[in-house]
Amino acid sequence: MATGTPHGSGRSPHVLVVGAGVAGLAAAHRLLRRGATVTVAEASGRVGGKLLPGEIAGVRVDLGAESLLARRPEAVELAREAGLADDLQPPATATAALWTRGALRPMPRGHVMGVPGTADALAGVLSEEGLRRVGQDAELPRTEVGEDVAVGQYVAERLGREVVDRLIEPLLGGVYAGDAYQISMRAAVPQLFEVARTHTSLTEGVRALQEKTAANPSTGPVFAGIAGGVGRLPLAVAEAVRSRGGEVLLNAPVTGLRRDADGWHALAGDRPVRADAVVVAAPAAAAATVLREVAPRAAVELDGVEYASMALISLAFRRAEADAQLPAGSGFLVPPVDGRTIKASTFASRKWGWIADEDPDVLVVRTSVGRYRETAILGRSDQELVDVSRHDLHEATGLTAEPIATTVTRWDDGLPQYPVGHHTRVARIREHVAAVPGLAVCGAAYDGVGVPATIASAYAAVDALSADPVLGLGTGE
Template identity: 75%
Template sequence: MCASETPAGPAPADPGHVVVIGAGIAGLAAAHRLLENGARVTVLEASDRVGGKLLPGEIAGVRVDLGAESMLARRPEAVGLARAVGLAGRLQPPATASASLWTRGVLRPMPKGHVMGVPGTAAALAGVLSEEGLARIGRDADLPRTEVGDDVAVGEYVAARLGREVVDRLVEPLLGGVYAGDAYRISLRSAVPQLFEAARDHTSLTEAVRALQGRTATSPPSGPVFMGIEGGVGTLPLAVADSVRARGGKILTGAPVTELRRTAPEGWRLVAGGRELQADAVVVALPAGPAAGLLRAEAPAAAAELAAVEYASMALITLAYRGSDAAALPEGSGFLVPPVDGHTIKASTFASRKWGWIAGDDPGLVVLRTSVGRYGETEILGRDDAALVAASRHDLAEATGLTAEPVATRVTRWQDGLPQYPVGHHARVARVRAHVAKLPGLAVCGAAYDGVGIPASIASAHAAADRLTGHPVPGRFGGAGE
């Protein structure tokens, strides 16, 4: 749900003109929903393209994602939006879901029987942890309760219950794949809310995990966990933008908003790219920093809270190989890398194995990608593209034995790509909502609030649109990063 905030009530006959600032997936989803709710919509985007962190591209003539590559399918928002804009026939689950963990110099099968790396039993992490680490998990049942209070860092809590080895070898790489953050800073309440609630109800952490697993076992979810789109998830915002235009909405790129002010009695005036616009309502669908800049004049307290939200930068290195050169590549969809092992890359995806449409574009080509950069890692991202490719190739060779020269490489940098959810993030978001609620006709949404994944961003956009147009808004959803 977003920080928006006029009370829900009977839908007005004419919601009027709503301006959406930002054409990432959240802004486009908000525009799509506003049009469904009867509003007139203009979307303003500072850059020359729509889509934000979702970016389709190509390498060696094969279509690939240069940003996020999959979306959680067990939440309905992203898959539902894809279907609504005509992509139902292109939705595809991963061709393989088996992943590995590159730890202590060996690729090991990703353990099962855990919740974001937190096991229900020591046996679940056999082969990943040392004998000492496994024994430490077993002592969890004998420890007194560890109070989580209003919030606690994931790493701090799990290490106190199960030992640091669980955090460093499994929790850290799994959370790093979602947030590019530090497990010892990331909020348990915001990042793994189901585990936070279970920890409140149980003395033992392993018992809490088993309780969660038991509930899942009694009513197992159907269908794949994740979903992709033929041609790349980056095609989703393009399809949403086409739908917005087809419904009469306007999308203006190269139109950075430099001023946002209220006008009497309840309207808004915006200055964007040298033009002035009037609006009945505004959705600010920007990252926290730019949103803070726009809100400073009318909502200084909300702006101050948003300005304090930190971001992690990262880079994706995409490499294409001749199939014959990569024939010995291990099975599976790729691997995660615990930072404690000291390698440069934090993960690698075997994209041609994971997505059937990539393999279908050129069966004689093998496409891989690696990711580098976590919160606070400025040195790595300061290297030039050639150095990042070389570091990726070095780690790939060490992990998989792949030493061949790639036929093509691409480096895509995402500066301030992922908002960080430290301890107390939920309280910060609540304060932002309280401040924004004082301004009728204003909503904010996006990855900085209740989840960094595509479905969570779309859900926040829908909630923003529904509140501004007087439609009922469902109860607040949990984050969990997706």
Template identity: 65%
Template structure:
């Protein structure tokens, strides 16, 4: 730590340790360094346990074609992800999808993806004509005549929608859409956490369809120009490396292969270091001023790092393990966060043998019993893939979601065969791929069940008692790339005493009505 003589004493740089080198951790490091000006000079070190950076953002190749083997797009209607890409020099590589026309493979037929809905919940029966049965459409038309359904502090999306509009709406549209974002179970996912706009409007209106129409009217009145989603030429997976380069250019240090194993405050290290003692009335009685704790982190590799402030940007299980001494209560809450596993099967076909329909791909309702949950025609969706590889057609399919992970026990060759069979049944594609690659994301996506928002609030309440310690990432504020970055920005700003970003995030959650990391 550098000491500087100020003439009236000594001043030292603020030392910040970021634990986790996924996009949230890298964004937090970048934000901290951006905010260091004048007297607030800062040293930043990022520790990443694995040999690479980026987490679920992973660029790769198949048959010589550059592709994403993880998340492939980011919401462009929020500023965080697109803004960060521009800040780190990727502005000229940002590209919207070449086509946004998707389909739904339902009852053995590819249907155009319905419009006029909010995450699968329609404002009128006409919005789902052609996808639902006559009985299902009639149920939607009758919804306005039902008595109001109590929501309370939270409710599962699937349960609430099924009660109002029938299970067919959930099984045929809500489930595949939410599954694409969370790899989750719509009958378990929290409406308050996953679709907060719908949750708030549903509390204000006696009819769910009226709530959807209110959202649609407000959206139409505030329509933003430009594409809904954005990609990056070369793949979204190139973003982490660009952010890491920017962090290093600003003086930050990034270390891979360093897994943090213990976190303690020097001279103490547990929740007794709180800023005050909470009496029965609930307010903190201030103790005499004490020096801020200096945190001490030891890695499994035997290295010790000290810092004035720590950002934990890890999946919930790893964060729980690291916080077991510093904040046992936060650790316990984090252990309650479930995760879903999934696999991406990426295949390359010769263009002359590829018989794919137009559009960006299709979603698959689990109720039909197929193995794949979605397919993306990457060469159609991203113009740069098609332009760089005119002799190939790249297709991505996904397998696995929460509560339905049995197929992940198959070996890679079997997963490729199953994906080929389902793809062929949906599109008529019969030729064998010239190359295939399976990427497994074990415990890749956190689940947001009923009560998740309250759980996150409790975690942050526990950590607020520990000066200079904060968390960010997909387990808290949303699973999409902009949500992870927004979570990181709020954490970084809190370290320098600015709670405005956190309050803005609470008022305007990033969780999208359009999709997230699984899009």
């Protein structure tokens, strides 16, 4: 029997949402609030996408993304709407370090994604020659950025490669697992792109941005977590969707999507679905497959979106053995130029009070490996990834304690890449999609890979559908 009814005669429009990651669930949640009926179809056996709750040594942890950018409202507001307001927590400590040039060095302050307002901000991280090169920025002629430019290319030209290699690479790598010399400044660091577009000196532009920020300070923490793990967010939103009468189907890949005079038709697994509109909230490759027949030019563009794979290695130690061996702070980042295997380590029990409270006798540490087109390391076994993580942790911190439990979580094609020109690709995709009535797309492949940006893309997709008077969706909350 088909799901949903054709829109008309005062009935609520029915929307099919393809994908139950946080974007698809956020879209479904907002659609329900705007008066639609909703079916969410997820190809895998769980909701959440790259947000995954788990446990190690009896302690709840995140096995995917672990924090939300709280300075953007979308993620924390959705968490509140899903009943998690009391569980939102700031990090217990956010003091991080860089493991570079043979030592752990304090993360510099006073920079925008690694770009300083003064050379002094990077003292201790860069060599004397690197600091001198940063100081020459104000003497250089203007560097035009055009429609877009790679972050690494532009910053290296202004400040030297050392800033890129030792600071920007690990910072961007933690977000995109990408290559700073290929990542779009306009798409990935738009505030820096605006500085580059409007100022001759990059460091002077960053100082101006910092002064503006200082004059209008934001209240509250920069980041937030959720007690029990950020992976609880999609579970709570899925439950909220169900409580409002929405369906969430698992193990139900969408195939055969087509549109005719009666609306949209597809199979969700082996179940026929009829809908008045469709939101495709799947990763780029899956979205291309779904859209191949109905929006072929959008599918071609989506086929061109590349992804990076990575793995997270979670290690649990007896706190009495490991705590004193680790330095203070929440962890460290690792520049790829230093030739290490891990790219970051988080002292999770230090960073999140709720993890420490789960079992005060256990200390959880996690590392990450894998960058764009870095496939050899991901071909190693789980035990080899644990061993190399322990080796690098020992080299960085002196940690010798034996773990009492380990877990390796692999994220194949986990992070979309935003190369130069990404914004024009996204514009073309949306143009092709907008030409098909009752169709929208959202997810991490478009406007940002962070959780708030992904949720914002879902809301933009719902707004696009709400603008169609024929569909008859509400436009308010």
